[in-house]
Amino acid sequence: MDYTSRDEHRADVPITPESTGDATDNAPRQRRRGPRHWSMRQRITVALGVTAVTVALAVGADVAVLAHRPAHVDIAMPSTSSSAAGETWLILGTDSRATVPGDQNRYGTTQEVEGSRADVIALVRPSKAGLTVINLPRDLTINSKGMELDRLATTYVPGPQNTVNALCTGLGIPTTHLLTIDMAQFADIIDSLGGIEVDVPEPVRDAYTGLNLTSAGHHRLTGVDALALVRSRHPEILRDGAWVAMNEADGAQRRSESTATVMRAVLSAVGQKASNPLSLHQLAHTVAGNITLDSGTGLGDLASLGRSATKAKKTDSATLIDLPTGPRDDSIIVSSNQETRDLLAKYGYTPKTCHPADS
Numbered sequence: 001m002d003y004t005s006r007d008e009h010r011a012d013v014p015i016t017p018e019s020t021g022d023a024t025d026n027a028p029r030q031r032r033r034g035p036r037h038w039s040m041r042q043r044i045t046v047a048l049g050v051t052a053v054t055v056a057l058a059v060g061a062d063v064a065v066l067a068h069r070p071a072h073v074d075i076a077m078p079s080t081s082s083s084a085a086g087e088t089w090l091i092l093g094t095d096s097r098a099t100v101p102g103d104q105n106r107y108g109t110t111q112e113v114e115g116s117r118a119d120v121i122a123l124v125r126p127s128k129a130g131l132t133v134i135n136l137p138r139d140l141t142i143n144s145k146g147m148e149l150d151r152l153a154t155t156y157v158p159g160p161q162n163t164v165n166a167l168c169t170g171l172g173i174p175t176t177h178l179l180t181i182d183m184a185q186f187a188d189i190i191d192s193l194g195g196i197e198v199d200v201p202e203p204v205r206d207a208y209t210g211l212n213l214t215s216a217g218h219h220r221l222t223g224v225d226a227l228a229l230v231r232s233r234h235p236e237i238l239r240d241g242a243w244v245a246m247n248e249a250d251g252a253q254r255r256s257e258s259t260a261t262v263m264r265a266v267l268s269a270v271g272q273k274a275s276n277p278l279s280l281h282q283l284a285h286t287v288a289g290n291i292t293l294d295s296g297t298g299l300g301d302l303a304s305l306g307r308s309a310t311k312a313k314k315t316d317s318a319t320l321i322d323l324p325t326g327p328r329d330d331s332i333i334v335s336s337n338q339e340t341r342d343l344l345a346k347y348g349y350t351p352k353t354c355h356p357a358d359s
Contacts, residue, residue: 084348130317142170271313
């Protein structure tokens with residue numbers, strides 16, 4: 001037995017009346033304290049704290065993964081002298097043939113085409129009041145460079161920077177965030193939503209895109225079918241028992257209307273997914289992995305846009321607008337008119353107030 005260690009231990013014990021044997025009846029007895037027993041409330045509090053830290057670490061890691069999923073492209077954003085122009089997201093759906101979903105014969109020529117065009121051009125404006133989406137016709141002609149006229153669709157051929165600059169110069173629209181998506185990515189996102197629900201006014205088909213909705217009314221579309229609807233510009237309509245082909249001008253107009261219909265359906269589907277945390281998590285990863293953002297836009301900006309879309313769905317405050325334009329002639333080309341300018345001015349977009357970064 002190690003007596004030295006016992007003596008050293010005793011030397012560390014404070015001297016009290018009890019230890020000296022001089023205790024009296026009036027001296028309070030000092031109780032030796034044993035191991036501390038935590039209350040159930042303390043145990044729950046500590047457990048919750050540990051759980052919160054664990055979840056925070058997991059979420060942090062997940063956010064880091066999400067942040068690196070989108071592709072990025074360097075874009076020099078324009079400046080504006082208009083105080084009314086707020087945050088503006090430019091959403092571009094491109095017709096890149098690099099990766100197309102399903103049967104390639106459904107998308108016209110399968111040969112490599114030089115560059116990509118913008119099939120869908122939309123301005124998304126989040127605000128405290130809700131969400132406003134302005135759908136721009138792909139065939140709208142604008143003065144993108146001095147007096148040179150260009151279609152919005154083909155402004156994308158040199159790249160997204162050219163489209164950003166063209167909208168600024170031609171329509172006074174200052175882009176603050178850019179999001180692009182190709183055909184395959186579009187279909188993947190629609191499928192991740194479980195499809196979308198749309199209503200069509202009459203049976204419609206299009207041999208060029210594979211669209212085949214043989215009845216009017218409600219339809220649930222897969223990603224490929226939704227893509228066929230928004231790309232359809234040579235539709236045939238079933239009227240009086242016969243399929244009637246639309247002319248080019250009416251087909252282009254129908255395409256703009258179909259794009260707005262699909263965008264409404266996507267907003268509705270996103271709102272439904274947002275009510276389920278697990279579904280929302282899966283959707284976030286799918287969307288993040290299927291988009292390209294400008295280099296100045298991050299996950300926080302995208303999350304903020306998502307919250308605005310969810311809020312707009314819950315409060316029914318999402319406004320979708322087809323940009324009014326002049327009448328179409330025998331071709332598919334359309335031009336702006338006073339109604340176009342008035343609508344854009346309502347949102348702070350006026351000519352000569354936007355200045356491209358390279359000007």
